[in-house]
Amino acid sequence: MFEKILIANRGEIACRVIKTARKMGIKTVAIYSDADRQALHVQMADEAIHIGPSPANQSYIVIERLMEAIRQSGAEAVHPGYGFLSENARFAEALSAEGVAFIGPPVGAIEKMGDKITSKKIAQEAGVTTVPGYMGLIEDAEDAVKISNQVGYPVMIKASAGGGGKGMRIAWNDTEAREGFESSKNEAANSFGDDRIFIEKFITQPRHIEIQVLFDSHGNGIYLGERECSIQRRNQKVIEEAPSPFLDAATRKAMGEQSVALAKAVGYASAGTVEFIVDGDRNFYFLEMNTRLQVEHPVTELITGVDLVEQMIRVANGEALTITQDDVKLDGWAIESRLYAEDPYRGFLPSIGRLSRYNPPEEVATETHVVRNDTGVYDGGEISMFYDPMIAKLCTWAPTRAVAIEGMRVALDRFEVEGIGHNLPFLSAVMDHEKFTSGNMTTAFIEEEFPEGFQGVTLPGATLKRIAAAAAAMYRVAEIRRTRVSGRMDNHERKVGSDWVVSLQGEDFAVRIEADHDGSTIAFDNGSTLRVSSDWTPGDSLATLMVADAELVLKVDKITSGFRLRCRGADLAVLVRTPRQAELAGYMLEKVAPDTSRLLLCPMPGLIVKVAVEVGDEVQEGQALCTVEAMKMENILRAEKKSVVSKINAAAGDNLSVDDVIMEFE
Ligand code: ADP
Ligand code: ADP
Ligand code: MG
Numbered sequence: 097m098f099e100k101i102l103i104a105n106r107g108e109i110a111c112r113v114i115k116t117a118r119k120m121g122i123k124t125v126a127i128y129s130d131a132d133r134q135a136l137h138v139q140m141a142d143e144a145i146h147i148g149p150s151p152a153n154q155s156y157i158v159i160e161r162l163m164e165a166i167r168q169s170g171a172e173a174v175h176p177g178y179g180f181l182s183e184n185a186r187f188a189e190a191l192s193a194e195g196v197a198f199i200g201p202p203v204g205a206i207e208k209m210g211d212k213i214t215s216k217k218i219a220q221e222a223g224v225t226t227v228p229g230y231m232g233l234i235e236d237a238e239d240a241v242k243i244s245n246q247v248g249y250p251v252m253i254k255a256s257a258g259g260g261g262k263g264m265r266i267a268w269n270d271t272e273a274r275e276g277f278e279s280s281k282n283e284a285a286n287s288f289g290d291d292r293i294f295i296e297k298f299i300t301q302p303r304h305i306e307i308q309v310l311f312d313s314h315g316n317g318i319y320l321g322e323r324e325c326s327i328q329r330r331n332q333k334v335i336e337e338a339p340s341p342f343l344d345a346a347t348r349k350a351m352g353e354q355s356v357a358l359a360k361a362v363g364y365a366s367a368g369t370v371e372f373i374v375d376g377d378r379n380f381y382f383l384e385m386n387t388r389l390q391v392e393h394p395v396t397e398l399i400t401g402v403d404l405v406e407q408m409i410r411v412a413n414g415e416a417l418t419i420t421q422d423d424v425k426l427d428g429w430a431i432e433s434r435l436y437a438e439d440p441y442r443g444f445l446p447s448i449g450r451l452s453r454y455n456p457p458e459e460v461a462t463e464t465h466v467v468r469n470d471t472g473v474y475d476g477g478e479i480s481m482f483y484d485p486m487i488a489k490l491c492t493w494a495p496t497r498a499v500a501i502e503g504m505r506v507a508l509d510r511f512e513v514e515g516i517g518h519n520l521p522f523l524s525a526v527m528d529h530e531k532f533t534s535g536n537m538t539t540a541f542i543e544e545e546f547p548e549g550f551q552g553v554t555l556p557g558a559t560l561k562r563i564a565a566a567a568a569a570m571y572r573v574a575e576i577r578r579t580r581v582s583g584r585m586d587n588h589e590r591k592v593g594s595d596w597v598v599s600l601q602g603e604d605f606a607v608r609i610e611a612d613h614d615g616s617t618i619a620f621d622n623g624s625t626l627r628v629s630s631d632w633t634p635g636d637s638l639a640t641l642m643v644a645d646a647e648l649v650l651k652v653d654k655i656t657s658g659f660r661l662r663c664r665g666a667d668l669a670v671l672v673r674t675p676r677q678a679e680l681a682g683y684m685l686e687k688v689a690p691d692t693s694r695l696l697l698c699p700m701p702g703l704i705v706k707v708a709v710e711v712g713d714e715v716q717e718g719q720a721l722c723t724v725e726a727m728k729m730e731n732i733l734r735a736e737k738k739s740v741v742s743k744i745n746a747a748a749g750d751n752l753s754v755d756d757v758i759m760e761f762e
Contacts, residue, residue, distance in 0.1 A: 136477070281293055303340070323396060444522075521666070600668045696757070
């Protein structure tokens with residue numbers, strides 16, 4: 097076995113690889129850029145080597161820098177993680193030229209599968225069903241329109257070198273085909289340095305289901321079931337699970353066998369993933385093969401018990417697989433939520449900054465319940481603009497899907513992240529969404545269920561009542577503490593009254609609190625009661641309470657006359673007042689938010705690529721106004737309604753911050 101391996105990556109995946117290497121008794125070498133001097137993967141590895149400035153194209157993806165680090169460290173093998181150089185054939189070649197093992201597939205397989213056009217052709221030849229479309233290259237926008245008409249709308253315009261959901265546009269008509277071709281091409285040129293575009297049929301209402309394969313270099317290969325990754329925004333995955341709630345045994349076997357056939361056809365070795373889209377009738381179509389460890393691999397590990405990183409290392413060491421197809425048993429259900437530094441209230445746009453608090457739920461592994469959190473950050477650490485804005489991958493496992501989902505709800509409630517925008521509330525909302533819990537989702541889920549974007553969660557009445565009871569009990573404790581601190585030591589409990597009105601989400605609950613040694617009983621004015629107990633004390637940011645017979649976990653911040661409470665995706669200002677205060681408050685005027693409807697605000701920190709209108713132009717609803725690039729993605733901002741442009745404050749090349757006014761309307 098190797099004595100020392102270098103991990104050519106950063107963040108959670110570098111940490112994840114280090115964990116398995118350590119378990120196997122292999123020493124690890126981390127690499128880091130300027131921005132990552134203090135990063136977790138650097139702290140975890142046995143050695144760490146600085147490889148350059150923060151931008152990845154001056155550090156993590158510069159092959160020569162990597163080669164120097166490998167020579168310097170004496171590492172015998174390299175794990176590339178995902179992204180960066182993981183699917184770069186020249187890197188694999190450079191390693192083999194120096195006799196260093198690549199913990200990934202052979203160069204030929206990377207080359208053949210790295211290109212979407214080539215891989216589709218190979219898949220067809222190997223008897224794999226592919227998405228119908230045009231396999232040639234598209235010359236220009238007019239050509240794109242012509243071919244889109246031949247394929248038949250809707251179409252998907254794609255970059256052959258694409259990945260990570262980039263360089264991809266749906267078009268429903270000629271205008272969109274023209275526009276989509278231009279932006280895909282630009283995005284592909286910027287992100288991949290390769291602007292070749294092809295067009296295929298856009299399959300409506302599909303599910304994304306992918307097969308994990310594992311091959312050794314002696315010709316043995318197996319598939320380890322599937323993962324369903326239909327919950328996506330911008331064609332990027334957010335929540336994945338294994339198995340898929342949609343597949344039957346026959347479809348699973350057919351997809352598995354086609355995937356194995358494809359991997360064989362390219363002489364595959366190592367772990368890989370064959371991605372499909374599946375329509376409502378369980379017809380499946382090959383999308384692409386990812387010749388690396390996939391972000392969402394943990395859900396497969398949780399239901400199969402196979403450590404995929406360990407298998408990759410053994411295969412790279414020349415060992416034969418010891419697992420046969422018959423050994424692969426899918427046990428229970430696993431869900432993964434990708435926690436991203438992105439603002440769900442602003443179209444999931446990336447957010448960066450310091451994690452003023454990072455406190456994940458405790459990891460658990462019992463016979464019936466698993467919580468696994470793969471991360472590369474820590475409390476006080478920084479999410480920089482240079483890399484993928486993923487904070488953590490939170491996974492739960494349980495014997496059934498329903499219990500795994502419930503485990504995820506609780507784990508998300510317990511996950512504290514402060515200081516930056518993040519998608520925790522959105523993840524919670526999905527876990528409570530009927531379409532998700534019933535397993536009845538497609539890749540259009542987010543677009544269809546959150547058409548205006550995510551606006552927060554409205555909790556059902558029964559949950560509100562439980563939170564109201566908890567808030568009343570907590571407020572009483574805080575009031576007792578407050579009166580005590582203010583010096584009125586004697587009989588302080590008597591000064592805190594027992595009648596309160598709890599207001600949250602537009603509802604008022606009048607309650608009476610009876611406290612005793614083990615907790616409080618909260619009586620509502622309709623006669624019902626809820627028993628509340630907890631060891632929460634004022635100042636704790638997380639409250640774990642028993643309310644009636646079930647646990648309730650709340651994120652708590654003190655506000656005037658109450659708390660800000662966050663739970664199950666809801667962000668509530670909860671006021672706890674005496675009946676008299678509540679009555680008086682009824683006469684107060686509500687604050688009115690400033691009117692910004694006549695302004696186009698920049699929705700994210702980004703670079704203005706193009707302003708498409710001029711002062712005086714009359715614009716129609718949906719018309720493109722300007723293009724902003726952020727995190728290498730081009731985003732077209734469109735008119736919300738018909739209006740006339742009265743002022744333009746930005747030009748191509750300007751760097752704007754969130755909420756900067758790009759233009760104004762009459
Ligand atoms: P796939 O299923 O095609 O692997 P993933 O979501 O796993 O899709 O990500 C694909 C690759 O793109 C990964 O290597 C990941 O590092 C990268 N990636 C994903 N999201 C982003 C992003 N927002 N910015 C930059 N790179 C990303
Ligand atoms: P990437 O390399 O960026 O992962 P993929 O080809 O795997 O690109 O596509 C990413 C996602 O885009 C898929 O999971 C799917 O949701 C959607 N998608 C891609 N091609 C099609 C298509 N032809 N029809 C419908 N959806 C598609
Ligand atoms: Mg993909």
